[in-house]
Amino acid sequence: MNLTFETYAGAIGASFLVSLTSMSGMFAFWIEPERLKRIIPYLVALAVGVLLGDAFIHLIPDAVARQGSISTVCLTVLLGMLLFFVLEKLVRWRHDHHVDVLGQQHDIRPIAKMNLMGDAVHNFVDGILIGGSFLVDPVLGFTTTLAIIAHEIPQEIGDVGALMYGGYSPEKAVLYNFYCSLTVVAGAVFTLLFSQLAESSLVFLLPIAAGGFIYIAATDMIPALHEHSTIANLVGQTIIFGLGIGFMQSIIMLEHTLLSQ
Structure with a gap:
């Protein structure tokens, strides 16, 4: 591993570029x-x-x-779901007990706060991947960055929608989503400073992030979709739900193409 100025500058610059994809929700x-x-x-x-x-x-x-054991990964995914269950309990407890100066409850739904937490963990993992790839080879770093940007764009658009559904204005949704995305930079810096520790932590962080995503999608977002139950909603949401999965499958294929070059 060659820790040159170009390595540091490339990794941090690339991670900040990924953070800027959070601005794709500005169309709102x-x-x-x-x-x-x-x-x-x-x-x-x-x-x-x-x-x-x-x-x-x-x-x-x-x-x-990375782990080699499917059962260990599955247990860690379940641990991630349990962790996000506890986090949501704390968020909801604080939501129920938070009273502003006018004596009214805060109007931001837990779905928005949970989405920010899950996205922060995932972005930190992306930062570790970017930092690690630049430590191996700058060309691999740039291709990894392109692959991450490709899958971040549809996710960031959906995240902004989830934040607005949770009660944030479009301006605050985009702004808080951007703040959350800066954990990509934190992950890259962490990797540059503690490369071996960062690489080994991915074995746990990847399935924990997966567990968080599954928990948030299944317990917060899908019930929200059921609040809109017309035939038009059923057809439209089903198609877009499927498109989201299709986006990720096509992007994984793109990642394999980029990273195999």
């Missing part, structure tokens, strides 16, 4: 509020497909390849 700024309100459930459906697709098609297989 230019959509009329009433129309945006009708679109948001479909963005949540996209988020569900992308989160589940990422967990089952990307994160879990990657963890199995």
